[in-house]
Amino acid sequence: MGWARIDDGFDDHPKVVELLDHEEEGWAAITLWVMCLTWAHRNTRKPGKAPGHIPPALPRRYLGAAGRAAAELLVEVGLWDAADRGWVIHDFIKYLPSEETRQARAAAGRKGAEARWRGKQTRTSNDGDGGESTSSQEAHGNEPSTSHDSATSGMTNDGSRARARRAPTPDPMPEPEPSSPQSPPHVTTAASTGAKTEPGTADGGRNTEGQNEDRNGAQVIDMGLVAEIQALRPDWSVSSIFRTLEHPDVRSRPWDLVRAAFTTIAADPDTRLPSRLTHDGPWWGEALRQTRPRPARPPWCGQCDAETTRMVELGDGRLARCPDCHPKEVRTA
Template identity: 30%
Template sequence: MARGEIHIQLNVDFADDPKVRALARYGRDARSIRDLYVQMLCYAKRNLSDGHVPTEQLGILTYPDSPARSKRDADRLVEVGLIKAVDGGWYVPAYLKRNKSRAQVQAAVEDKADRTARAATVGNHRRWHERRGKLDLEGCVHCRDAIARRDRWAIAASDSLGSGSDRTETETETQSQTEPQTGLDSSPKNPPPPNPPSPAGDAAPAEAQAARRDALVAEVLRVRPEWQASSIHRVLNDPKLASTVWPQLERALLAVAADPSTQGPGRVLYDGPWWSQQPPPQQPSPRCGQCSPARRLEDADGRDLGPCPTCHPGRRR
């Protein structure tokens, strides 16, 4: 097939179709009528009209016949059921049985163009994104596909999801140079929760979890106002953070935010000193003045009556 040629689908037994054989009633004119039908098929395919042939095309399809004879041949095609008369012309019902519609052809062209474009850019994607662990979700379809497939390198670079900016790419590159990793799929030794899900013993409802997550995001933004709330939420939803209780995640993320060398919240996905943060020591409450210096109650004879219910650390709420 030569490039640029268009072909119609026509059964080799076309002449034996009952409707075509019915044209024999018109004697010698049957051949010219059958030719008109084939010309209508060609017009529909060439113009992607889905089988519609406008009235003004009839004279072109039947040249050099007169307009009167052309109209008569079209009417005879209608009589045997090969075409239908419609507003503004005729319709060939059998066309779409063996030929693609305009929508199908356009979809195929777009699909081919998309596949060609993807093939042309996959080399740059592998060089500049996959090998460097950088994501460009706004400009690279391959990065979006990698996230949908949950490729390991894409998950490792999830701290740059949705930005595609130079700042985020610099952040990822800085992390790869300064943080020890065993591979693109390395995970923290102490991974915290994604949503974060309720740890053992924590029966907080979904509303309460959402509220405390929003509160943590707000606290992080107070420390690093240049960060985006959406980026922090993505880190909290990362599947690698699936087992650490909420207080540990809270302390780690705030420690990462307080570190001046941190470029983005995604740093918390990696192992580091932020996972060894200890809760701040509790400050003793003021003494109530009714108990001993050890915050225990005594009777008049100095016998110990137990911890003070007002100010003993073990009784505080």
């Protein structure tokens, strides 16, 4: 029996996350990818076959009429590559084991089987030379069989037919009531924690250096931001917005930057999915300019060389920043 290996980080791969944003169509595409991966390992790793090739009729066999659309979605995100007759699983050959690896695994399997067989033969021979069995020894004596235990049989320990007196069966220990499940920290909302917000603030009292925290230290996702993004993009579902905000590459950034960057890509008509926020792009630089504006340039003193450079000549002929109007000198003074 062969194997088709899937990385344990499959669920967090950007291509898979992009499929999840398509919800039902994405789930169908993931199902098709897994089914066809096992089919390809079983059928295309043979002489004369193209490794990883998926014939045109296979998606319809698994998903019916929706198979074609799922295959096109897999090509769109890069998990499949289009071919002349069907498709090819992306990087299928790259992750196949080499011939040396396959031979080493086969040899190890044979050695393991031989060791198990030798152990079985040894146990069988020991059982054959062990003499009389326990039940036979008991049959020759006057002691009752050990199978007639007072806890499980109606006979007494002396072998008579009198009914054994049994101690009352103790009541089992009551099982503790299960505690209420705790919500994961990254999906806690402001409504569920009862976090207080200060009136009169545009962001509901949000900490601009990170997400709000409830009394247990859990990060709180601002439902106001979710509503704001949905107002800009009604075609995006709440679940896809939540998944984007829960992504590690998003949660690691300051919350005010996330808000500014998310609204920027939501207002961009070229943005198809909210998962675009999880990648590096110009929207993060734009968010930085919005939330971290540069201080105003100080006025030119008129005593240094020029308004653009603002340098002065020292007594030894070296140039230095003007202490009166150069931006870096004035800010650090």
